[in-house]
Amino acid sequence: MxxxxxxxxxxxxxxxxxxxxxxxxxxxxxxxxxxxxxxxxxxxxxxxxxxxxxxxxxxxxxxxxxxxxxxxxxxxxxxxxxxxxxxxEGLAPSNPAAEVSPPKLEQRLPKALSVDEVSRILDAPDRTEVTGLRDAALLELLYGTGARVSEVCGLDVDDVTAALSDPDGGIRLLGKGGKDRVVPLGSYAAKAVSAYLVRARPALAQAARRHTPALLLNQRGARLSRQSAWAVLQRAAEGAGIDADVSPHSLRHSFATHLLDGGADLRVVQELLGHSSVATTQIYTLVTIEHLREVHAAAHPRAR
CATH class of the missing domain: 1.10.150.130 (Tyrosine recombinase, N-terminal domain)
Known part of the structure; x- marks a missing residue:
């Protein structure tokens, strides 16, 4: 060496x-x-x-x-x-890279769905079926909390039971770098998760060879993977008639954008998303400004 x-x-x-x-x-x-x-x-x-x-x-x-x-x-x-x-550490007399800067990156706006598009996706699963109840719980959790797909798939039953029994409580999400945060569950997500726990999870758990604490289960009774969660969302988007490329992150982006459109404080959105810096969250303000421009251009008689 x-x-x-x-x-x-x-x-x-x-x-x-x-x-x-x-x-x-x-x-x-x-x-x-x-x-x-x-x-x-x-x-x-x-x-x-x-x-x-x-x-x-x-x-x-x-x-x-x-x-x-x-x-x-x-x-x-x-x-x-x-x-x-x-x-x-004294391995070199100076830092020759001190004045070197990374290239400036193009700022790409995150893709946010409209409120109507999200509603159609959330309504797509067939809640009369076991897997449909699970899919509804997954999608409502993703949009209702703004969580990353890995955070939702990593939830255990115990992580949500306290939030279901206490309307003023929340669920604890384990984010990047092992950092956790508590976010409100929301009534729609709470209702979907409750229905899944009572009417679907026991049936899915029967297929498992051993007990698992995981909240969301696949048809083999094991923890639902991120790839499977992605497939669930793709099916829901297709069922909702949405042609745009939709990913779990689309629901996270939509969660943040819709909050800011509704008047939420940027710092609050930062905490809910689990961003370590508010600068990361500020990109969503560009989305809302772009939305305002579109509305202004379409509605104001002297905008065009």
Whole structure:
């Protein structure tokens, strides 16, 4: 193992143990740095102290020729934090990446469904059937709480029973990085979950070989996967006659957009979504402004 590889491993151990980054994040850093170190070694550089801003700029230029800007930006972050660590630990005399900035990303607005489209999706499952009751509970939870699909699929029965018995309570969602938050359940979601627990889950649980605490079950009695949840939503959207590409995140986007359209405070929406920074949530304000422009253009006699 050469000096560059040793510095990389020291850095990855640091972000894993000291900063507590998620396993997937550490793995992404490892992939990015593997490419970066390969670039440096091809140019005869064997230690972090030999790197200058010139090499880093050339690396970014090479990436930019064949990678999406989001991928280039992620690599830049990996390289900058790696060199910052090396400088702080005395592995290099300075940080050659200090002045290097990631490329500016195009701000893409999240796709939000209209209130009518969401209502049609939520009404699509056949609630006279066991799987239809489960699908209705899943969809109502996704839209009613704004949760990520992984958060909803990860719920256990015990996570919702307290919220069902206490109208003023909420359900605890385990989000990214192990951070949890409590969100209101809402009357529609509570009704759908209650109906599922009484009339459907016991039948689905019979197919399981062993007891599972999972709230949402598949037809084998095991925890419903994210992929299966995606398929449920696709079927519901098709049944609702919606041709647009709809994903579980579409319901999360719609949850946030509809709250802001209704006058909710941005900070409240941030807490409900589980965003660590309000800057992440602010993109939804652009959606509502765009909606206002459309309404203004369609309704005002001198808008066109």
């Amino acid at each position: 050469n000096a560059l590889e040793q510095a990389r491993d020291d850095y990855l151990n640091h972000v894993r143990a000291e900063r507590g980054l998620a396993t997937n994040t550490v793995a992404a850093y490892r992939r990015d740095l593997a490419r970066y170190l390969g670039f440096l070694e091809a140019r005869g550089i064997r230690s972090v102290g030999e790197v200058t801003p010139v090499e880093i700029t050339e690396f970014i230029r090479e990436l930019s020729a064949g990678q999406a800007r989001s991928s280039v930006a992620r690599h830049v972050v990996s390289v900058r934090t790696f060199h910052q660590f090396c400088a702080e």
